Amino acid sequence: MRVWFNRTFSSVYAAIGLIREADQAGRFHLIYSNANPHAAAARVAHQFLPEPTGLDTDAYIDWCLAFCREHAVDIFIPGKESTALAGAHARFEAQGTRVLSAGQPAALELIHDKARFYASLDLPQAPLADTRMFENLAQFDAAYAELRQRHPKLCVKPAQSVFGLGFAVLDEERSSAALLMAGAQYHIGLADMRRGLEELGECRTMLLMEYLDGHEYSVDCVGDQGRLVAAVARKKPQQAGRGQLIDMRADIVDACTRLAAQFGLNGCFNVQFREGGDQLRLLEINPRMSGGIGMACVAGPNLPYIALAGFADGFDQVHVAPVRNGIRVAELSEATELA
Incomplete structure (x- = not known):
């Protein structure tokens, strides 16, 4: 059975190795593709093939369909463009490839989108941190005034991000330069944060949260x-x-x-x-x-x-x-x- 992992996060290296370790009968032939010929997972897959760069989403899906036809892929486990590919299962199934997606496109x-996700959630076992959304300085100031009354420390992060990029704890005492000199990672001075928002006018959707x-x-x-x-x-x-x-x-x-x-x-x-x-x-x-x-x-x-x-x-x-x-x-x- 031919299984294809397209370009994805570095965890694919461990995943392919683990599958091969468990697949004692050698049932699965694992294919990995990436635009980078030195990608680590190329060393553990049965077969490594290059990917194109610069394609928009629709063109990339078309390329994936052609790849599955050319290489007789039975199961496709997408990383790159995984949300869009989750909506194209029928096109792949029509040519004999099943797509293993983590969920439906809407989900x-x-x-x-953490702002929408948080608003939709009801989880008594693990309730969300106290959170407010902001896209400009006025919204930030209003949210800060409200949350700071209830929590001793607050933090910010983007509504859409990976690897924790954009996360920072707000420091009311020190400037960002002082935090940098002190080696305090993932911190930003409150005054610097406010000044930056004022300069931007509007920003991408951000979340202000109690710090856990x-x-x-x-x-x-x-x-x-x-x-x-x-x-x-x-x-x-x-x-x-x-x-x-x-x-x-x-x-x-x-x-x-x-x-x-x-x-x-x-x-x-x-x-x-x-x-x-x-x-x-x-x-x-x-x-x-x-x-x-x-x-x-x-x-x-x-x-x-x-x-x-x-x-x-x-x-x-x-x-x-x-x-x-x-x-x-x-x-x-x-x-x-x-x-």
Whole structure:
């Protein structure tokens, strides 16, 4: 069975390696494509092929259709343009390719827009942080005046972003220059923030939120059309160098079960939580594998293989190993030569 991963996040390297490790019968032929010939996943896939650059969304989908025809792809697991490709399943199925998407296009669009996503959510197991949206200085000032009465520290982040880009804790005392000199990462001076907003006039949709200072949890999951099949929760340390703890809290598993059902999640996805105010809070859903997927799989379930084999054969045919709760895991880097 020929399976294609197109250009995607770096976690695909671990995913392909994990699938090959579990696929003892050699049933799956794994193809990976990228415009970068030195992409790490090219080293572990059975076959690596180049991707074009500069295509708009419609042209890229057409290229993907042609790629699937040319290379007789049975299952396509998209990364690049995944939301748009989720709306094109019928076109691929008409030529014999099934597409494994994390959800329907409307659900994926909602998840990617945190302002709309937060407004739609009802999750008693892990309620959202106190949040307000702003797009200019007046809205920011009004939101700040309201939230600051209830919370000692606030932060900002874009409504649409990846990798935490744009996140910053607001510092009422120090300037951004002083924070830089002090080595305070992910902080911005409140006065500098206000001055920047005044200069911009209008900005992309941003979120002002209470700052959650507790432990963060990253939960790697597999779903089957809204049913949670497997989940591994990693508790991140607040000090570097201590690894991550596998912590299968019941409230986390319950919250992931509810989110999978509400948004019809499918295949591999990731959910982020953080503790604040003595309570678990939801941060976001990532409708893709996380960068720590390899660490999660050390705890037992081979999540990328479960997602692929379940999609190919039905999840009643797939064994899900028990989670080794309480173990500590870490990711080690190793130098290598690129061909």
